[in-house]
Amino acid sequence: MDLDQQLCFKLYAGVRAVTKLYRPLLDELELTYPQYLVMLVLWEAGRRGKQSATVKYVGERLYLDSGTLTPLLKRLESRGLLSRMRSRDDEREVHVSLTAVGRALEARAEVVPRHLLCAASLPLSELVALRESLDRLLQALPAEEKQRRS
Template sequence: MATRTEELDPLALERQVCFALAVTNRAVLAVYRPLLEPLGLTHPQYLVLLALWDNAKSKQDPLTVKQIATLLQMDSATMSPMLKRLQTLELIDRSRSTTDERTTHITLTPQGVALRRRALKIPPAVVHRLGVDLAELEELHAVLTRINAAALAASRDV
């Protein structure tokens, strides 16, 4: 039988938020993988397309590589190979800005726009496969968004 001290061990693996998040991240991405494979996408590519689809809905100017990296909280250097692959798949176009050649604009191709219709099946399939109430997932999303904001703020204070 465990003692009270052992039950409250602050270094117990199962009590670590970082561990729970890491394990859950891998498990949830494993749920997405077979849903994205028929679309020919990896999860990071799917996230890029989500950002571009959102931007297209609001009919704003094309997103830049830097803007997409900021939205996805990724390093701009990580984006380049992924964007090249999406361009090879003919889902996006990359073009240099006419006012600043260091800036690359990313736009959806007609195929990229059309892929959104097929992707609409993914969120309900994920909810179904997880077997969790949509309200629970929305609550989890809100909590994770707050945790992410707090973690970003804390990392800036270091």
């Protein structure tokens, strides 16, 4: 099969294009794209009234294992955007909380997704349909792949 017929290539190229588009905006926030994703999960949790999220929850939301996630969290913590604390009930469980600086960064980050919507020059309905198709693709992946990412 030709390269242009490969779904994995289209996904890869699309992610690279979006990441490239986001880079100048994320540079202003002093975040890498993976760090931005971590912050999105924590901002979302805060909007839902949660004071913290477990590392396990953040990893599940981002399809990242703890070996990949831990260095991201450490860098964000060293910048003063979040704090990590072991659970008193179960020391294997680590809770991640936004600091005031991390919460304040959300307002500055609101421009990032809007920038993509404007740059894409596609009707919103097409972008929503694409996202929904990608959601279905992620759900359709084999169970062992999902477990391996946890």
